Amino acid sequence: MRSIEAKGLTKEFKLYRSRPGLTGAFRDLLNRQYTTVRAVDAIDLSVDSGEVVGYIGENGAGKSTTIKMLTGILEPTSGVLKVNGFDPHRERESFVRTIGVVFGQRSQLWWDIAVRESFRLLQKLYRVPEGAYGSHMDRLIEVLDIGSLLDQPVRKLSLGQRMRCELAAALIHQPRLVFLDEPTIGLDVLVKENIRQFLRQVNQEYGTTILLTTHDISDIEALCHRVVMLDRGRIIYDGGLEELRQQWSGKARIRFVFGDRVSLRNLQQWAGEVADWHKEDDRRFIAQLNTMGETGMSDLLNRLTPHVPIQEVRLEETTTEEIVRRIYREGIRHA
Ligand SMILES: Nc1ncnc2c1ncn2[C@@H]1O[C@H](COP(=O)(O)OP(=O)(O)OP(=O)(O)O)[C@@H](O)[C@H]1O
Structure with missing residues (x-):
């Protein structure tokens, strides 16, 4: 089964230009000038369920914009997109229950309340039945070793502790597909390794599809069977990591x-x-x-x-x- 199917997926942004001075401001009011930035340029991407794909590229290559379209936050300018069988933007409400998202830089947990309460709120948000919630959470808490953190407010956690809680939060509703944006950024080597091990386990045990953006190539080496490389909005490589190494090691x-x-x-x-x-x-x-x-x-x-x-x-x-x-x-x- 396909997790992600994108054809000709494109996102353009309009950038408005301001003309200088008061006259410029007045002219802008009457006739605004803009340039168009094509952040994602007609990409084709198919990801089968159970795959672990690394989505990489330089700053500004278009990774976040793609992820925002795949998660339904942004509406594509053109192209066809199905994720877990849904149109992510138009069918957002049902769609979000089938995905999990972790943004390394932003938290999905409530800052001032205990981690346990954040999990409860997410359970309600995703409408996870009590029975399924209990045993599944026990397992996540054990594997991620976050039992001792549950009664602390998120703001008191270290980055590594918070990331482990973020991962648990993203998996509360047992999503079929997880988007991870820089999940190991700023973490020390040992915590990074624990998180990678956990993700491997989730992928193998539950068959969860993982799309991972990272600037840390060792994340890709440790986890991904496949790499998709983006450059100025276009896919310039889509294949195995080993093939990439062989082809381009020079x-x-x-x-x-x-x-x-x-x-x-x-x-x-x-x-x-x-x-x-x-x-x-x-x-x-x-x-x-x-x-x-x-x-x-x-x-x-x-x-x-x-x-x-x-x-x-x-x-x-x-x-x-x-x-x-x-x-x-x-x-x-x-x-
Ligand atoms: N809301 C926006 N309005 C205008 N331009 C945007 C907007 N969001 C992104 N862009 C532009 O689109 C291009 C791709 O940006 P994007 O954030 O998707 O890149 P990225 O690969 O995620 O970069 P990074 O690794 O730095 O996060 C960039 O040129 C960026 O300036």
Whole structure:
């Protein structure tokens, strides 16, 4: 079953321009001028139920605008959108009962009342029957380890404690689809790991679909089977994380420590077309392979060994973070 089905989904904003001075203000009154910003530009997105998808992109790429359309907060300018079988904006009342939302920067809990009371209010809002509520909440409270926080007002909680309560709040009504916007922002490594583990568990046990926006690529590595990358309102990549790494990790870099001093010119001569060289000191060099895969590496070693003793050789892996940063910087065509 499909959780999200978007075709040609577009959102434009009108930005009104103010002309300078009093005359400008007067002219604005009579005839306002505006420019149009296309925040989301005709995207096609299908997400099957049970998938965990990372939705990433630079600041201003259009992620929040997409999420706001998917959750029914904003009405699309054009395109077709079905989420959990609903038109999110038009059928908002029934639709919101099928989704959960966590915005890392904003709270859905009431600041001054005890966490327990916030949960109760949400239970009423979502009309969750008492029987289903009790056992489900007990489980959430246990897994998220928030039992000791229930009687405290939200304003007294640390960020990590609050995030765990936010997650419980978003899952009170057992939604089929959860939107998480920067769920681990500002959290320490241990809390991040707990939250990721919890999300994996929710996905596996309940088959909950998760759409996650984050600037923290390790969230994506830990959780997502699929990445959708947005650039200036358009999808520039939609596929597996591993494929993204393989396709765009670029030329392999090999770090050498030679047994003897060696000149850059000699290395260039011996290696020929196979690699480009960067010198760190007389014995330490980095080779950037011009041929992909393992053949390039063994070819290079074969060429060097007759001339110079190799003390250490290490293949440098490009991290996903580096790949993504490069794609943001250069665009996917040049990565
Ligand atoms: N209400 C609005 N009115 C006018 N322009 C807007 C509005 N909301 C967003 N935009 C513009 O739309 C574009 C996409 O913004 P959006 O907030 O969706 O990006 P984002 O990928 O979520 O960025 P970030 O990672 O910084 O949150 C930006 O150019 C932004 O300035």
